[in-house]
Amino acid sequence: MLSPYHPAPSECPICKQSAGFSFKENFKSDSSWSLYECGACAVQFWLPLVLPQGVTYEEEVAYQGKGEVLTKDHARAIAEGYWNVRQFLQGPLAADPNTKGKKLLDIGCGTGEFLFVARELGYSAYGIDFNRHAVAFARERLGLEGATVADVYEYLSTRPRQYDLITAFEVIEHVPDPGAFLDLARESLAHNGILVISTPNRDRYWGRIDPKVDTWDYPYQHLTRWNPKSLKNFAERRGFVTRAFRRELPVEWFIGKLKQAAGIIMGKPRPHDARTVSERVRGGVGFSRYQLIKRVVVALCGIPAGVLFLLGFEGIHMYAVFQKKR
């Protein structure tokens, strides 16, 4: 048995209980980490659990790749390309006829595609992100004046009961204190307010067989790992009721495998998704044709992915709608 780089803590940094921890794996890059699972909350966390160096992290947020294609004309189509945003758009929150005047805050808004769509739906849309380049892009290119550079803890702590809806797509796995994050989000929600969260599902396909396949799911990007049970329990213990919960079909995974296979057959094996969207569009396909092709491929691959899902192979993400308990 491999010995951990860092010893187990006496108290869970996530739920603050001491219920025993199981060591999962070590990870080494420019620093070293150990992954533990808490016996009480079932959340997996890396030690040391610290916020990454802001500068390095900011550089790594890939928004430049979208720069050329992300315009007001394309924002909705690009937003619809994200599985988590599609869950929102296909659900009752987007179909709400009374969005006018409702305040929505998107935490980790990035370049603002989702915020743009939320504003189109009628919401008074606000967004925060620590990446000043992404926020500047959202403001200048998409005209999103509600987007600002802010630290989530500072921003939320000064805005009690302000929002009808808070969305945090792929955020919780990055924050060093998810409990404080959920508590603040709850405080910032109005009566019966809704919190939408999406995050990688650690129970996905190879995650259970060989977690090292997904090189993106490691520190310093990701500090915690969640599965449906731990995410629901954690939110419910902090004053939320689960209203909807969805797990992704392994469509992207399947497409990635097809691309790999095609690369091997054609003698040009390449890493999955090596090119950015704008490079692909620049490659002569054009934006609308690219979107159409993508939609057809996703629909066709949905069938085998659905079969795999039934066999227990889950996709990358999960999506939850929580409502603030009275």
Ligand SMILES: [Zn+2]
């Ligand atoms: Zn815990």
